[in-house]
Amino acid sequence: MTRFLRIRNNIHFRRYFDAVHPVFWPVLFWQLGRFFKWMRAEQLSEVLFEITWWGGVRIHIIGDKLAAPSPFAPTKPRWDDPVWASDVPVYVLGPIELSACHALILPRACGGGGIPHRGMTEGALTPNPNTS
Numbered sequence: 001m002t003r004f005l006r007i008r009n010n011i012h013f014r015r016y017f018d019a020v021h022p023v024f025w026p027v028l029f030w031q032l033g034r035f036f037k038w039m040r041a042e043q044l045s046e047v048l049f050e051i052t053w054w055g056g057v058r059i060h061i062i063g064d065k066l067a068a069p070s071p072f073a074p075t076k077p078r079w080d081d082p083v084w085a086s087d088v089p090v091y092v093l094g095p096i097e098l099s100a101c102h103a104l105i106l107p108r109a110c111g112g113g114g115i116p117h118r119g120m121t122e123g124a125l126t127p128n129p130n131t132s
Helices: 002-008 014-018 022-042 098-105
Strands: 047-051 057-062
Touching: 002 022, 014 022, 022 047, 022 057
Parallel strands: none
Antiparallel strands: 047 057
């Protein structure tokens, strides 16, 4: 019953139930279920249909079938595709030494925050505690 009420109150199906007498709402519910199941089985994109006052569904025009994706179609772009390109130049660091590079990337290796002008973070160079 809750599924029926959910479909009846849906904004897309409300106009169909408004066109049918309330006595025949279960018929319309059943007919719409069969109709959409048939559309999925046939893999149709569009169908022009009519709803009668007693809940019947009449099909007038059948649209095209959905295009089946090719199993050989690439799902991702090739590696030489420009979509993978970046605006960052290849040689970004310039003449920066390797230790300065580690200071920017690995802050613990240089003793804390890694930013020289701000100083060290609290507890960056504290000795390891004796846990024995």
